[in-house]
Amino acid sequence: MSGSSSSVGSFPVKRGLAEMLKGGVIMDVVTPEQAKIAEDAGACAVMALERVPADIRRDGGVARMSDPEMIEGIQAAVSIPVMAKARIGHFVEAQILQALGVDFIDESEVLTPADEAHHIDKFRFVVPFVCGATNLGEALRRISEGACMIRSKGEAGTGNVVEAVRHLRSILGDIKKIGTADSAELFDWAKKLQAPLPLVQEIAETGKLPVPLFCAGGLATPADAALAMQLGAEAVFVGSGIFKSDHPAPRAKAIVEATTHFDNPDILAKVSRGLGAPMTGIGMDEINQRYAERGW
Amino acid sequence: MNALPSLAIGVLALQGAFSAHIERLRAIGADARSVRLPVDLETLDGLVLPGGESTTMSNLLRTFDLVEPLRRFIASGRPVFGTCAGMILLADRILDGRPDQIALGSCGIVVRRNGYGRQVDSFETDIDVAGLSDPFHAIFIRAPRIEQISAEVEVLARHEGDPVLVRAGSVLAASFHPELTNDDRIHRLFADMVRDATSNERSPAR
Numbered sequence: 001m002s003g004s005s006s007s008v009g010s011f012p013v014k015r016g017l018a019e020m021l022k023g024g025v026i027m028d029v030v031t032p033e034q035a036k037i038a039e040d041a042g043a044c045a046v047m048a049l050e051r052v053p054a055d056i057r058r059d060g061g062v063a064r065m066s067d068p069e070m071i072e073g074i075q076a077a078v079s080i081p082v083m084a085k086a087r088i089g090h091f092v093e094a095q096i097l098q099a100l101g102v103d104f105i106d107e108s109e110v111l112t113p114a115d116e117a118h119h120i121d122k123f124r125f126v127v128p129f130v131c132g133a134t135n136l137g138e139a140l141r142r143i144s145e146g147a148c149m150i151r152s153k154g155e156a157g158t159g160n161v162v163e164a165v166r167h168l169r170s171i172l173g174d175i176k177k178i179g180t181a182d183s184a185e186l187f188d189w190a191k192k193l194q195a196p197l198p199l200v201q202e203i204a205e206t207g208k209l210p211v212p213l214f215c216a217g218g219l220a221t222p223a224d225a226a227l228a229m230q231l232g233a234e235a236v237f238v239g240s241g242i243f244k245s246d247h248p249a250p251r252a253k254a255i256v257e258a259t260t261h262f263d264n265p266d267i268l269a270k271v272s273r274g275l276g277a278p279m280t281g282i283g284m285d286e287i288n289q290r291y292a293e294r295g296w
Numbered sequence: 297m298n299a300l301p302s303l304a305i306g307v308l309a310l311q312g313a314f315s316a317h318i319e320r321l322r323a324i325g326a327d328a329r330s331v332r333l334p335v336d337l338e339t340l341d342g343l344v345l346p347g348g349e350s351t352t353m354s355n356l357l358r359t360f361d362l363v364e365p366l367r368r369f370i371a372s373g374r375p376v377f378g379t380c381a382g383m384i385l386l387a388d389r390i391l392d393g394r395p396d397q398i399a400l401g402s403c404g405i406v407v408r409r410n411g412y413g414r415q416v417d418s419f420e421t422d423i424d425v426a427g428l429s430d431p432f433h434a435i436f437i438r439a440p441r442i443e444q445i446s447a448e449v450e451v452l453a454r455h456e457g458d459p460v461l462v463r464a465g466s467v468l469a470a471s472f473h474p475e476l477t478n479d480d481r482i483h484r485l486f487a488d489m490v491r492d493a494t495s496n497e498r499s500p501a502r
Contacts, residue, residue, distance in 0.1 A: 019312075
């Protein structure tokens with residue numbers, strides 16, 4: 001009979017929400033007003049946090065999970081999914097975020113790590129997790145811990161897309177190479193990547209990650225979003241790039257449109273016009289802390 | 297029966313789970329194509345409106361002038377299948393939605409957005425579907441709940457009393473995600489609707 005075997009929090013149910021976010025833009029917001037602007041602009045989800053990465057970078061100190069009151073304010077303001085960040089390895093922050101009913105948890109290198117050896121055992125949660133990765137081995141280790149979405153890390157808060165491109169190319173490049181490896185070579189790949197063999201074998205068979213691959217970290221313009229999509233990302237996160245720019249609302253809308261029409265240069269040219277100044281951005285040689293190096 | 301040319305089925309690819317639908321449709325032999333601009337609708341026999349965020353899709357439908365072409369497509373009698381957010385787009389009325397959200401009014405239902413709760417309440421379960429001999433494993437993600445149906449709407453499946461798969465003429469709508477499982481029976485059901493509609497159109501006896 002139907003209805004006898006309902007289950008919540010299974011991997012397909014968690015991964016399912018990641019599927020629904022494909023082709024979309026997930027925007028960092030710090031207030032309910034910003035969340036409304038993001039929703040109006042067509043964001044497919046918002047990331048609720050206290051400070052955007054550019055400000056975390058500027059302020060220094062320890063960056064932690066946001067105040068629950070602030071997250072609830074954003075949940076009340078919008079109808080789209082609300083994500084929130086927990087520190088790497090901080091499973092109690094994750095428990096609190098799940099209790100608040102957030103739709104997705106980002107176990108994020110943008111916050112100060114809480115554990116230098118362990119990530120959260122994400123299978124123990126009903127709420128789905130996204131984790132960052134700089135390469136395929138890191139991505140597969142996160143998936144083996146229960147992440148149901150991977151985002152290339154890039155370098156958050158810089159407005160510089162170069163690291164996002166490096167990480168995407170690394171992940172997708174190795175997936176391509178595994179696709180041409182023979183079965184004996186897969187053992188060596190698993191060893192080199194420090195990743196579970198069954199996941200490597202699955203990639204050899206399907207030619208893709210077992211979960212959606214999104215791009216994050218340094219995207220600031222419609223062209224950046226389209227670049228990530230053309231390289232093979234399935235959706236994008238934009239953090240500081242929107243609300244650190246001169247005109248957040250039109251820029252947010254333009255980035256949404258560019259993500260949908262990522263392979264149509266005429267539309268990209270049209271939506272890129274007259275958006276005012278993007279966030280200033282910084283070069284990789286000007287920063288003293290690389291967030292992408294956090295996570296193991 | 298004469299062999300028909302392969303069915304051209306579009307999938308609205310503005311945002312959401314469109315690639316999963318395209319894979320499913322190709323697996324059953326359809327000529328599946330993504331739809332992002334009005335011109336993409338022209339040569340299609342049927343159309344899928346996928347899951348995703350209905351507010352995002354509403355915005356993009358307006359910006360790229362797809363609303364009227366979509367209405368005309370549905371009015372032409374060519375079959376349309378909406379899943380989750382796609383079902384919300386097809387509804388007559390949307391509860392708990394944004395006031396500016398598009399409701400095409402094409403399948404005689406009133407839906408409540410996120411009517412089953414947030415993601416932590418999302419679930420999977422077996423449902424019995426009219427015309428299928430074995431239960432169908434259905435995945436519900438922040439699913440809309442069908443709260444009212446008009447008299448002409450045929451309910452093909454229910455979950456705990458609520459309709460979850462309905463048909464109104466040439467429109468099929470599901471609050472769950474058949475594209476997320478390997479079971480292609482509901483996509484076949486839709487492809488049959490498309491095949492019937494195209495063969496009626498091509499047949500001289502109307």
